Structures are given as structure tokens and as C-alpha cells.
Amino acid sequence: MRLKTYLKKNDIVEVISGEEKGKRGKIIKMLYEREKNRIRAIVEGVNLHKKHQRPRGVDQPGGIIDIPLPLPVCKLALICPKCGQKTKVRREKIENRRVRICKKCNEIID
Numbered sequence: 043m044r045l046k047t048y049l050k051k052n053d054i055v056e057v058i059s060g061e062e063k064g065k066r067g068k069i070i071k072m073l074y075e076r077e078k079n080r081i082r083a084i085v086e087g088v089n090l091h092k093k094h095q096r097p098r099g100v101d102q103p104g105g106i107i108d109i110p111l112p113l114p115v116c117k118l119a120l121i122c123p124k125c126g127q128k129t130k131v132r133r134e135k136i137e138n139r140r141v142r143i144c145k146k147c148n149e150i151i152d
């Protein structure tokens with residue numbers, strides 16, 4: 043089975059299930075975990091967990107920091123940058139370019 047998602051790095055997404063439901067943020071990293079047959083995404087400011095960090099010199103004194111842990115993409119919905127709604131996309135080929143189109147406002151998202 044191929045791993046597929048319509049989400050990409052830098053998309054704004056909203057969490058649609060679980061404890062973090064309703065939170066929004068930008069995808070800062072996509073994780074394609076083929077061996078586990080799943081795709082997860084790290085979303086800025088969402089699913090934060092405390093982590094102890096060792097001091098790494100003057101600029102990074104260490105202490106407890108919040109780091110975002112990955113969420114399965116099935117828990118995320120894309121927020122369309124054109125209409126601002128939670129949406130799904132369809133894929134089309136326009137002038138030899140594969141683009142994503144918002145199903146709510148029909149605007150090109152890519």
C-alpha cells in the first residue's frame with residue numbers, strides 16, 4: 043500500500059479529533075513511516091510535550107522546553123488559505139502542474 047496524503051509541509055491544519063481537537067498550526071515536518079504504514083505530521087504549537095534539555099552553552103542554558111510531537115495525518119484537516127475553512131482537496135492537472143483545489147471555494151491552493 044502506498045502512503046498518501048494531500049497534506050504538505052507548511053500547510054495550516056486543524057486537529058479534528060483527540061485531546062488537541064480544534065487547535066490550529068502550521069505543518070513543520072511530514073514523517074513518512076513506511077515500516078509502520080502511516081504518515082504523521084509535526085504541527086507547530088500543537089501536541090506539545092515537555093522535554094528536559096541539557097545545557098548547550100551560553101545561548102542554550104537548558105531546562106524544560108515544549109516540543110511538538112507528531113500527530114497522525116488522519117487527525118488533521120487542511121485549512122484552506124483562500125477561504126479559511128476546514129476543507130478537503132481534489133487534485134487536478136493544470137498546465138502540466140499538479141495542483142490541489144479546495145472543494146469548498148474551488149480555488150487553487152498550491
Ligand SMILES: [Zn+2]
Pocket residue numbers: 122123124125126127129144145146147148149
Ligand atoms: Zn477554500
